[in-house]
Amino acid sequence: MTDNGMTRRHFIKNSLVGALAVSPLSVAGGCAGARVDLKSELAEIDRNHDRMAINQSYLDAYDFDNCIECGECLHGCIYKDLDEEQAIENIVKMREGDVDVCEEMLDQCALCYKCDHRCPVDARPAALMLERLHDRRNRENGVPLSMRYFINGMESKGWDQNLFRDLYTDHNEEEQKILEKWSEPKDCGDGDLLWCSCAVRIFPYDIEHSQVLADLQKFGGKSDCCGLAAFRSGLYDVSRYLTNNLIDRLSECRFKRLVVMCGSCQEMFQMSTPTYFGQEFPFEVISVYQYIEEQMQKGKAHIKRQVSDEIKGDACISHSCFACEFGDDYLESLKRLYRQVGFDCAELAHTGENNACCGMGGYYRKGNFWDILDVKGVKKQDLKKSEKEHIVSYCYGCYFTTHLFHGGTTHFLLEKLLWALGDEIKYPMSGLLGRSLNFSNMWHMMKIGPSALF
Numbered sequence: 001m002t003d004n005g006m007t008r009r010h011f012i013k014n015s016l017v018g019a020l021a022v023s024p025l026s027v028a029g030g031c032a033g034a035r036v037d038l039k040s041e042l043a044e045i046d047r048n049h050d051r052m053a054i055n056q057s058y059l060d061a062y063d064f065d066n067c068i069e070c071g072e073c074l075h076g077c078i079y080k081d082l083d084e085e086q087a088i089e090n091i092v093k094m095r096e097g098d099v100d101v102c103e104e105m106l107d108q109c110a111l112c113y114k115c116d117h118r119c120p121v122d123a124r125p126a127a128l129m130l131e132r133l134h135d136r137r138n139r140e141n142g143v144p145l146s147m148r149y150f151i152n153g154m155e156s157k158g159w160d161q162n163l164f165r166d167l168y169t170d171h172n173e174e175e176q177k178i179l180e181k182w183s184e185p186k187d188c189g190d191g192d193l194l195w196c197s198c199a200v201r202i203f204p205y206d207i208e209h210s211q212v213l214a215d216l217q218k219f220g221g222k223s224d225c226c227g228l229a230a231f232r233s234g235l236y237d238v239s240r241y242l243t244n245n246l247i248d249r250l251s252e253c254r255f256k257r258l259v260v261m262c263g264s265c266q267e268m269f270q271m272s273t274p275t276y277f278g279q280e281f282p283f284e285v286i287s288v289y290q291y292i293e294e295q296m297q298k299g300k301a302h303i304k305r306q307v308s309d310e311i312k313g314d315a316c317i318s319h320s321c322f323a324c325e326f327g328d329d330y331l332e333s334l335k336r337l338y339r340q341v342g343f344d345c346a347e348l349a350h351t352g353e354n355n356a357c358c359g360m361g362g363y364y365r366k367g368n369f370w371d372i373l374d375v376k377g378v379k380k381q382d383l384k385k386s387e388k389e390h391i392v393s394y395c396y397g398c399y400f401t402t403h404l405f406h407g408g409t410t411h412f413l414l415e416k417l418l419w420a421l422g423d424e425i426k427y428p429m430s431g432l433l434g435r436s437l438n439f440s441n442m443w444h445m446m447k448i449g450p451s452a453l454f
């Protein structure tokens with residue numbers, strides 16, 4: 001049951017259906033990974049009008065008829081080097097589904113949705129890019145192993161190896177107990193529920209023991225996933241399936257607002273699910289940063305320490321792909337919090353509606369590391385030009401990618417903020433690499449190696 005007595009039935013009725021978990025899927029083996037066909041099952045579910053998702057593909061979110069084929073979406077893209085004429089020619093061919101042009105454009109895409117802001121008629125060209133990525137997935141001999149390994153929540157459908165679940169095997173006994181506790185449904189009454197996503201669960205101890213977050217009950221089992229990685233990888237049906245499962249799990253809880261720590265989850269809940277699946281979540285979603293600022297305004301949390309003066313003036317903000325989607329208030333709130341921690345952060349050259357991706361967007365092209373290195377190039381140049389040593393991210397994905405693939409000293413805003421407000425950080429997220437050096441993770445990484453590299 002959710003807020004204000006909303007029953008599980010109503011919750012699901014108003015959202016996507018969660019009953020998929022009990023139905024078998026057709027899963028076939030393939031040399032590049034099992035092919036999962038969820039379409040027929042979702043179609044079966046959608047026969048029930050109460051439970052129907054309005055949209056059935058990425059293309060449903062693209063205003064195909066109103067596109068004036070001006071090419072602005074491709075022409076202004078910082079990952080492409082196209083003049084106006086080439087951009088017009090390419091968008092026309094992409095709309096027609098010309099495979100060669102689609103492949104070329106996808107190999108220069110970070111799936112960052114920024115082209116939506118350039119479209120003069122709000123046709124949402126990012127949906128076309130995602131649809132063409134979906135076409136690419138369909139042309140492949142099964143979902144690439146490396147991509148399957150990265151997407152959590154599919155083990156019941158045969159995707160039995162997963163990066164996050166491998167990372168969780170490194171947890172000590174106390175951390176394991178925390179995850180077991182988080183997995184249980186929570187009754188928060190009219191209060192807030194803290195959603196603990198795949199990335200958050202890698203380091204659960206400091207979140208569980210945070211004084212700043214002590215009023216929040218925490219929720220998120222090992223396989224609960226918002227579906228964004230699948231969504232951005234062109235796997236529309238897998239994403240719908242994962243979102244359905246999460247809705248089903250959330251419907252066992254009672255709460256008023258869902259507090260999210262991960263930018264990807266926030267994007268999925270606030271933007272992609274309503275826009276691309278045609279569904280609204282029947283509860284309010286807020287960022288953990290908004291929650292913490294509220295706590296500070298109520299006098300429940302106070303700044304007790306700040307980063308040193310040396311770091312203060314030598315730091316820059318690394319924005320996430322989605323930040324500008326959440327509006328100016330969100331960005332202003334983040335900047336206030338940066339200043340509270342002591343960071344006098346500089347903005348990078350590409351920011352706002354022209355923000356550069358950390359590199360992670362490249363992974364969604366084919367599931368390999370080379371594309372991360374390719375996409376991160378623009379931000380790498382921005383970081384170099386800034387001449388700042390300290391890079392501060394507020395999104396889990398950006399932090400991990402920046403930490404692993406960029407130079408400089410990296411910081412995660414949430415961790416630093418909790419520290420500034422008095423929490424002790426026992427397991428800093430800079431220990432990610434150490435956490436991944438366990439047998440299960442190393443073994444599976446070796447097995448997926450060729451798929452992740454080429």
Ligand code: SF4
Pocket residue numbers: 073074077078079108109110111112113114115116126129
């Ligand atoms: S999604 Fe991003 S990278 Fe891809 S075309 Fe649009 S703006 Fe360019």
Ligand code: SF4
Pocket residue numbers: 066067068069070071072073074091118119120121122123124125
């Ligand atoms: S910017 Fe919009 S109208 Fe112009 S080609 Fe792209 S999708 Fe069509």
